[in-house]
Amino acid sequence: MIELYDFSIGYGSCMLLDKVDTSFGKGQLTALIGRNGTGKSTLLRAIAGLNRHYSGEVLLNDRKISGMQPQELARTLAFVTTERTRIPNLRCEDVVAIGRAPYTNWIGRMQDIDRRIVTDAIRSVGMESYALRTMDTMSDGECQRIMIARALAQDTPVILLDEPTSFLDMLNRYELVSLLQSLAHNQGKCVLFSTHELDVALQMCDSIALVDDGALYHLSVPEMVSSGHIQRLFRTPNLSIERLCASFITDRQ
Known part of the structure; x- marks a missing residue:
């Protein structure tokens, strides 16, 4: 549904994402995580066609967004911003x-x-x-x-959301992500949302896309946990993160 080929984007000499190749499929709920300022919102806006200052290609349903008319794009992708x-x-x-x-x-x-x-x-x-x-x-x-x-x-068929849980309490966060999960699994939509709620991402998503130092690591949730990318993202000992990942592994055993 969403495909990135040799995708790079940044501002001036600051490269946020460099030569990314990945795809986000139909029927999948994916959480986009990373530290502040690493390019999560920038990536979402590029996929939505709101930021064309990138190199490489972005495809939606096998169509380059650079060649899509506004109405065609509006029937293909919906975007909820943080504004x-x-x-x-x-x-x-x-x-x-x-x-x-x-x-x-x-x-x-x-x-x-x-x-x-x-x-x-x-x-x-x-x-x-x-x-x-x-x-x-x-x-x-x-x-x-x-x-x-x-x-x-x-x-x-494609829904992007930039930190949709940021203004919600805990109960409503889980209700919202449950709704997004249902849209992906029951209606076959491709749903990608940025979040700082790591517990929600681990418990309710199919995959995680992690932005770190210009790279985008996109793996299934079990693969992401075992890869160590989440732990390395924070670069300092963080017992709560370690416990979250350990709890996820225990629950899946």
């Missing part, structure tokens, strides 16, 4: 309805099927009671869930 959305007088259901824009007619009129998809997307993130509220009256976590609902309403 806070506070739009006065715009109701949540209207924000989610924006996700249907690639499918509406030339005047943007929604059909019954579009309205059902919007309603289902809002329900799937547990925000039915917020549908008529405006975004400027809600918390960061509530707004984040609405933005995720908008991505679901877009109904694309």
Whole structure:
């Protein structure tokens, strides 16, 4: 679904990712992890077509994104950023309805099927009671869930999310990642999200993509744990990380 070939990106003399070759497949939930400033958000924005300052190729469903028209890209990929959305007088259901824009007619009129998809997307993130509220009256976590609902309403085979759990409490983090897991496993979507929640990545994802010193290591969760890349990422003794990895190995035995 997502393929990177000889992919390099950076700023000036700072190379964030250098000559990366990897792919993220259909039906897979992948966590993108790494220290702050190592290029996680930059990579997601490049895959989403929002940053074209890279070398190499990015393909979505065997199509180079550099050759995709905006509507084709919008029907292929949905992206939830970390930007806070506070739009006065715009109701949540209207924000989610924006996700249907690639499918509406030339005047943007929604059909019954579009309205059902919007309603289902809002329900799937547990925000039915917020549908008529405006975004400027809600918390960061509530707004984040609405933005995720908008991505679901877009109904694309590829979904990217930049730290989608950052404003959520522990229970809601697991509920959200469970939803992403269901989208990947039950609907065959390719879901890639950046996170600092290593416990969530280890327990609920199929694979982990780890950014470190210009390299991208993409392995299944068991392979990533046994590789030692996670432990080396932090470069200092970290008992909590060691315990997480040890606990994962014990649970899989």
